[in-house]
Amino acid sequence: MVSYSNLLQKLNEKGLTKTALAKELGISSRTVAKIGRGEKIADHVLGKMAVFFGCSADELCQTISDNSLLQTLRDEKNIRMPGGLYHELQVRMTYNSNHIEGSRLSEDQTRLIFETNTIDIGEGIPVDDIIETVNHFRAVDFCIDVAEEPLTEDIIKELHRILKQSTKDSSFAWFAVGDYKKRANVVGGHETAKPKEVAPHMKVLLSKYEAKTAVTINDIIHFHYAFERIHPFQDGNGRVGRLIALKECLRFGLIPFIIEDDKKMYYYRGLSEWEWEKGYLTDTCLAGQDTFRKLMSMFDIQS
Numbered sequence: 001m002v003s004y005s006n007l008l009q010k011l012n013e014k015g016l017t018k019t020a021l022a023k024e025l026g027i028s029s030r031t032v033a034k035i036g037r038g039e040k041i042a043d044h045v046l047g048k049m050a051v052f053f054g055c056s057a058d059e060l061c062q063t064i065s066d067n068s069l070l071q072t073l074r075d076e077k078n079i080r081m082p083g084g085l086y087h088e089l090q091v092r093m094t095y096n097s098n099h100i101e102g103s104r105l106s107e108d109q110t111r112l113i114f115e116t117n118t119i120d121i122g123e124g125i126p127v128d129d130i131i132e133t134v135n136h137f138r139a140v141d142f143c144i145d146v147a148e149e150p151l152t153e154d155i156i157k158e159l160h161r162i163l164k165q166s167t168k169d170s171s172f173a174w175f176a177v178g179d180y181k182k183r184a185n186v187v188g189g190h191e192t193a194k195p196k197e198v199a200p201h202m203k204v205l206l207s208k209y210e211a212k213t214a215v216t217i218n219d220i221i222h223f224h225y226a227f228e229r230i231h232p233f234q235d236g237n238g239r240v241g242r243l244i245a246l247k248e249c250l251r252f253g254l255i256p257f258i259i260e261d262d263k264k265m266y267y268y269r270g271l272s273e274w275e276w277e278k279g280y281l282t283d284t285c286l287a288g289q290d291t292f293r294k295l296m297s298m299f300d301i302q303s
Contacts, residue, residue, distance in 0.1 A: 010053045010055075013053075014053070018032045018033075019032075024052065025045075025048050025049065025052060026048075027045055027048070031045060065147075065148065067147075067148075067250065067253045068301070068302070069250065069253075069255075069296070069301065070144070070147055070148070070250045070253075072084075072085055072086075072301060073085060073086045073089065073144050073250070074144055077141060077144055082115070084299060085295060085296065085298075085299045085301060086144075087114070087115075088295050088298070089140065089256075089258075089292075089295070090114050090137050090140055091107070091110055091111045091114050092107075092258055092291075092295070093136075093140060093242075093246070093258050094110055094114070094133055094136040094137060094140065095107040095110040095111075095261075096258055096259060096260050096261045097136065097238070097239050097242050097243075097259070098110075098129070098132060098133060098136060098239065099261040100238060100259065100261055100264045100267070101238055101239060103129045103132065103133070104125055104126065104129055105119075105125060105129050105130070105133055109125075110133055113130065113133050113134065113137075114137060127168075128167045128168050128169075131166055131167050132163065132164075132167060135162055135163050135164070135165060135166070135167075136163060136239065138162050139159055139162045139163050139239075139243050140243070140246070142158065142159065142162055143159070143243055143246050143247040143250070144250065146247065147247050147250035147251050148250075148251055149251075150210055151206060151209065151210065151244065151247070151248060151251075152206065153199075153202055153203070153206065155247075156202075156232075156240065156244060157178050157179060157180075158178065159240050159243050159244065160177070160178050160179075160233050160236055160240050161177055161178025163236050163239055163240060163243075164177045164178070164235070164236050165177060165178075169234070169235055174234075175234050175235070176233075176234060180195065180198040180199060180202075180232050180233065181195050181198065181231075181232065181233055181234040182195055182234070183195065183234065185231060185234065187228070187231050187237070188268065188271075188272055190229075190272070192229065192230060192231035193229075193230045193231060193232070198230060198232045201230045201232075202230060202232055205223070205226050205227065205230065209223050215248070215251075215252045215254075216254075217249070217254050217255075217257075217285070217286070217289070218282065220245055220248045220249060220252075220254070221245075221281060221282055221285045222278075223244070223245075223248070224241050224242075224244070224245050224281075224285075225270075225271060225274045225281060227240075227241045227244065228241050228271055229271075229274075242259060245257065245285075255289045255292050255293055255296075255303055256289070256292050257285045257286070257287075257288030257289045257291070257292060258288050258291045258292055258295075259284065259285070259288050260288070260291060263284055263287065263288070266280065266283075266284045267281070267284050270282070270283075270284050270285075
């Protein structure tokens with residue numbers, strides 16, 4: 001369908017009204033009204049509009065979501081709008097998620113990479129920190145693109161592939177980029193699923209989750225714990241898990257959460273002690289929702 005916001009933007013750029021557009025293209029005002037309502041129009045009309053505006057038909061077409069937060073992120077992503085919510089989500093989530101996992105890049109360096117595709121490298125910054133920062137930006141884009149799709153193993157594996165491609169890990173024969181782990185691993189001293197157990201455990205986890213009729217923030221937090229407990233990948237599980245949570249919050253119209261680096265010890269405690277006390281992880285994630293709400297309020301976006 002044609003995005004009403006895209007149409008208005010293109011009209012403003014040309015200094016045209018919708019009536020003037022109809023006259024210019026030789027189409028009826030009824031057709032323009034259909035576009036405004038997001039209804040399907042004939043391919044030849046879409047082609048005329050694309051030629052007139054000097055863009056591709058794909059640029060005029062996008063799925064319109066009832067979720068205003070998701071639609072805002074998609075609109076800003078599509079035009080690479082600087083200084084908006086999408087911009088801040090990319091910088092803040094990427095910096096915090098990577099820093100929790102040991103990245104040495106500062107928030108300012110992360111911001112510089114996103115904004116200018118350059119970096120003031122400083123001293124002793126591993127190349128992988130830079131590569132995984134750029135990869136994380138792409139993974140957030142992927143989450144926004146597929147937000148409304150059901151959660152599947154293919155989507156989860158694709159997140160891992162995007163995150164770990166071209167890193168040093170990807171050069172190791174035993175490291176499966178975009179696929180489940182080949183070697184057993186532990187996290188925080190805790191045993192995780194053996195490689196042969198990962199696929200069946202993931203299928204059960206996803207089956208139970210997708211069977212829910214109404215997903216809440218608590219369901220997403222529970223899924224996040226269960227995913228991290230399985231630890232399906234050789235490395236990158238924490239970042240993939242937090243990206244999944246972002247996608248699912250956007251899917252179900254919930255405020256996403258950003259776990260800030262200075263809260264990582266509370267976050268780790270919450271994952272470690274979930275079986276005995278679910279409140280630790282829950283409270284940390286809800287605090288992360290408050291962080292995102294503050295971002296939304298900066299741009300006058302209602303929660």
